[in-house]
Amino acid sequence: MLEVRGLNTWYDESHVLHGLDFEVREGEVVTLLGRNGAGKTTALKSIMGLVPRREGSIKFRGAELINARPDKVGRAGIGFCPEERGIFAGLNVTENLFLPPVVAPGGMSVEDIFILFPNLKERAKSPGTKLSGGEQQMLAIARILRTGAKLLLLDEPTEGLAPVIVQQIGLMIAEIKRRGFTVLLVEQNFRFASKLADRHYVVEHGQVVDMIPNDQLAAKMDDLHRRLGI
Amino acid sequence: MVMILGKPAPLLFGQLLLGIINGSFYAMLSMGLAIIFGLLRIINFAHGAMFMIGAFVTWGLFNYLGLGFWWALILSPLIVGAAGFVLERTVIQRIYKLDILYGLLLTFGLAQIMGGVMENYFGSSGVSYDTPDLLSGVLNLGFMYMPVYRGFVVFAAAIICFATWFAIEKTKLGALLRAATENPALVQAFGVNVPRLIALTFAGGVGLAALAGVLAAPLYSVNPGMGDDLINTVFAVVVIGGMGSIGGAILTGFGLGIIEGFTDVFYPPGSAVVVFVVMAAVLLARPAGLFGKA
Numbered sequence: 001m002l003e004v005r006g007l008n009t010w011y012d013e014s015h016v017l018h019g020l021d022f023e024v025r026e027g028e029v030v031t032l033l034g035r036n037g038a039g040k041t042t043a044l045k046s047i048m049g050l051v052p053r054r055e056g057s058i059k060f061r062g063a064e065l066i067n068a069r070p071d072k073v074g075r076a077g078i079g080f081c082p083e084e085r086g087i088f089a090g091l092n093v094t095e096n097l098f099l100p101p102v103v104a105p106g107g108m109s110v111e112d113i114f115i116l117f118p119n120l121k122e123r124a125k126s127p128g129t130k131l132s133g134g135e136q137q138m139l140a141i142a143r144i145l146r147t148g149a150k151l152l153l154l155d156e157p158t159e160g161l162a163p164v165i166v167q168q169i170g171l172m173i174a175e176i177k178r179r180g181f182t183v184l185l186v187e188q189n190f191r192f193a194s195k196l197a198d199r200h201y202v203v204e205h206g207q208v209v210d211m212i213p214n215d216q217l218a219a220k221m222d223d224l225h226r227r228l229g230i
Numbered sequence: 231m232v233m234i235l236g237k238p239a240p241l242l243f244g245q246l247l248l249g250i251i252n253g254s255f256y257a258m259l260s261m262g263l264a265i266i267f268g269l270l271r272i273i274n275f276a277h278g279a280m281f282m283i284g285a286f287v288t289w290g291l292f293n294y295l296g297l298g299f300w301w302a303l304i305l306s307p308l309i310v311g312a313a314g315f316v317l318e319r320t321v322i323q324r325i326y327k328l329d330i331l332y333g334l335l336l337t338f339g340l341a342q343i344m345g346g347v348m349e350n351y352f353g354s355s356g357v358s359y360d361t362p363d364l365l366s367g368v369l370n371l372g373f374m375y376m377p378v379y380r381g382f383v384v385f386a387a388a389i390i391c392f393a394t395w396f397a398i399e400k401t402k403l404g405a406l407l408r409a410a411t412e413n414p415a416l417v418q419a420f421g422v423n424v425p426r427l428i429a430l431t432f433a434g435g436v437g438l439a440a441l442a443g444v445l446a447a448p449l450y451s452v453n454p455g456m457g458d459d460l461i462n463t464v465f466a467v468v469v470i471g472g473m474g475s476i477g478g479a480i481l482t483g484f485g486l487g488i489i490e491g492f493t494d495v496f497y498p499p500g501s502a503v504v505v506f507v508v509m510a511a512v513l514l515a516r517p518a519g520l521f522g523k524a
Contacts, residue, residue, distance in 0.1 A: 048419045074421030086416045090408040098402065099409050100420035147420070 001026045001182055002047070002078075002151055006056035009039075009046045009206075016042045018206040019056070024151065029173065029183040031193040034203035035229055040186040041083055043203070044153045047184075048080050049073050060151065075103050079144030083155040083186075087128040087136045093120055096128040097143045104148030108179070116172060117142045134165035141172065151182045158189045166192060190228065202227060232373075237495055243374040245491040251380055251449070253487020254387030255442055259464040260471065260479040261394055262438035268411040268474045269431045272322065272333035277464070278457025279341040280436040284310050284443025285452045286348060289359050299362035299448070306444045311437030318432040323425070341457075348454040356453025365448075383445050390441060391480045398476050407431060411474070463490075466509045472522020482520060 002024040009017040017039050024030045032040040046054045049070040058065045065073055074080070079100070088096055097113070097120065114121040117138045123131060131139060137157055144152055157173070158166040166189065173196050177183060187193040193200065194217055202210040204227065212220050232239040259277060266274045274280075287309050288302040297305065317340070325332045365379040398404040410417045410424055418424040443457075450456055463486075471482030486505050494501035512520060 050415050050419060070415065070418040071421050071423050074419050080416070080419045082416060086413055088409045088412050090412055091405050095405040095409075099405060099417070101422060103421050144420075 001028075001061060002184065003059040004043070004047070004057070005059075007043070007046055007058065008055045009042050009051050010053040011042075011051065016206055017046060017054075020046075020203070020206060020208055022201045022208050022211070024182060024184050026150075026182055027177070027180060028198045029177050029185060029196050031185045031187050031197045031200045032203050033187060033190065033193065033200050033224070033228060035227075036188070038203045039206040040203050041155055042206075044080070044082075044155050044184070044186060047073065047078065047153060074100075074149070077104050077149045077151065079147060079149030079152045081140045081144055081152065081154045081157065083159065085136050085140040087131070087139055089127060089129040091128050092125050093128055093131065093139060094124045096139055097146070100143055100147045102147050104150070106150075107148035108145040110146060113142050113145055116145075116175060134161050134168070137161065137165075137169060138172070141169075141176075145176065145181070150180070151184065152176070153184050153186075155186045156188060157185070158187070158192050170195060190224070235496075240374050242492075242495055245495045246488065247374070247376060247380060247384075247491075248494075249488040249491020250384050250484065251487070252490060253484035254384055255446065255460060255483075256464055256467045256487055257391050257480045257483025258387055258442040258445075259439055259460065260467045260483050261391065261476055262435040263464065263468050264471075264474055264476060264479045265394075265398070265407075265438075266432055266435035267468075269407065269414075269428055270318075270322070270326070270333075271330060272325075272337065273330070274432075274435070275334055275337040275461075276341040276344065277337075277436070277439050278461030279344040280310055280314065280439040280457070281443040281446070281460065282348065282452075282454060282457035283313075283344060284440025285359070285447040285450075285456060286352070286357075286443075287440065288444045288447040289357055289452050292359070299365075299444070302444050302447070303441070307437040307441040310440035310443075311433040314436035315429050315433040318429040322432065323429070345454045345458070352454065354454060356451050356456070359447040359452050361448040379448055383449065386445060387442075390438070394438065395476050395480060463505050466505045468519075470505075470509050470512045470519055472516075472519020475519075475521040478519070478521025 004020060004022050007017050007020040020039070020043055032043060034040050042051065045051050047058055049068055054066065056066060060076055060078060063076065065076065091099065119135050120139055120142060123135065128139065141154065141157065157169050161169070170192055173183060185193065185197065194214065197214055199214060200212045200217065201208045202212065202224070234242050259281060263274055263277050266272060284306050287306040291297040291302045291305060322336065325336055361379045365382050367378050369376045369378050369381060398407060406417065406422060406427065410427055414424050446456065467482050467486055468479065470486065471478040486508065489508065490501055490504055493504040
């Protein structure tokens with residue numbers, strides 16, 4: 001579904017990604033694991049076209065996106081949930097939820113979204129940033145479920161959240177996967193990732209250094225602990 | 231004669247009306263400035279010139295094409311808005327990555343060009359535009375006489391202000407605009423053509439200025455400097471109200487018009503500076519403006 005080959009990204013003078021290669025197949029949950037600064041977030045932003053300069057190849061359903069503007073990437077059917085969540089303070093929960101335009105048929109219905117995220121319905125009129133961190137994260141995920149985007153890029157959805165909320169978000173991502181969405185997940189929380197993902201790519205210094213199918217994760221544990229420093 | 235606070239009532243009400251009318255223009259112009267600043271981060275110094283062009287287009291529609299006031303009310307904002315769209319796409323969009331001062335310089339230059347061109351063709355004294363027949367005459371309100379057209383301006387301005395506020399604060403398009411003001415990159419990643427949204431916003435903002443220009447044409451002399459006189463006060467209004475709040479721009483615009491009107495009754499020499507005195511006081515107490523977010 002998504003095929004990234006030889007991806008190089010620069011911020012001004014600093015060269016962040018050095019030929020990143022990975023792929024995501026339809027229906028999979030794939031994680032990018034790595035230390036802070038390894039280039040995971042930059043990888044997602046590069047796919048979305050939110051970086052100043054990138055080279056290589058990003059193919060989504062066969063179409064080349066390496067030179068596409070962010071709105072073209074969004075329109076192609078990729079939903080983005082940024083690390084800082086990107087909830088708009090000037091918009092209430094409903095306005096935040098309905099902000100992203102529908103890009104393809106087959107998005108989740110609002111009724112289903114409210115079943116999956118009941119808190120959002122109760123707080124429909126609250127300003128987006130008055131929600132708790134966990135609720136904001138749910139809103140950030142919920143609003144890309146109804147647009148018809150089938151590949152979701154989630155950047156550290158568990159960051160800074162209490163364990164019980166992390167668990168809830170895990171259940172939601174599992175449900176999203178069950179409904180046929182494909183997810184590319186950036187995570188530091190390795191235990192969280194291991195419960196959801198089909199495959200893991202280990203990113204170091206802007207390159208993929210290993211690919212681990214989830215069932216081989218246990219065997220690679222020592223190696224991973226060394227690489228990720230956890 | 232009825233006296234209020236030691237002043238003749240008709241004088242007081244007359245000044246109140248004048249204040250509300252001036253306030254109408256302050257509100258309509260500062261709204262457009264606030265909308266443009268919100269999304270483009272540009273202080274549009276050409277806003278007064280756009281207002282002036284709106285008035286000249288009104289005059290031109292009648293004198294060259296025989297299209298009267300009611301046509302101008304629709305056509306002039308569209309024409310000026312379209313010109314604004316082209317201006318944004320060709321010139322203004324080039325400076326977004328630069329310091330905010332460049333936007334100020336660029337739009338100041340554009341204002342000078344527009345003023346100069348119009349002065350070249352029409353002279354500095356300008357031209358006059360008749361009040362539309364339907365709105366001529368005077369209304370006896372009992373406590374004062376009010377020219378019908380002036381009442382119409384206040385009525386029209388109130389509708390325009392409410393409609394703009396509603397469009398920005400309560401509609402889907404407005405939500406998009408507010409979101410793009412906060413985080414344009416993310417809104418674009420959702421699939422919205424943000425560069426086009428920005429151009430349309432600029433077009434909408436200057437279209438509002440032109441609409442105010444249409445309303446002003448029968449009221450003031452249509453001349454190349456008509457925007458300059460107004461825009462200084464409008465900038466003060468925006469500073470007092472705080473950038474980025476549409477409701478704030480409206481309330482501050484009308485409020486300051488009224489304050490100015492009353493100052494003219496009680497202390498005439500102060501009427502020209504009262505807005506700036508208020509501005510200084512507000513800046514000392516609330517640097518982000520009355521309705522601004524710090």
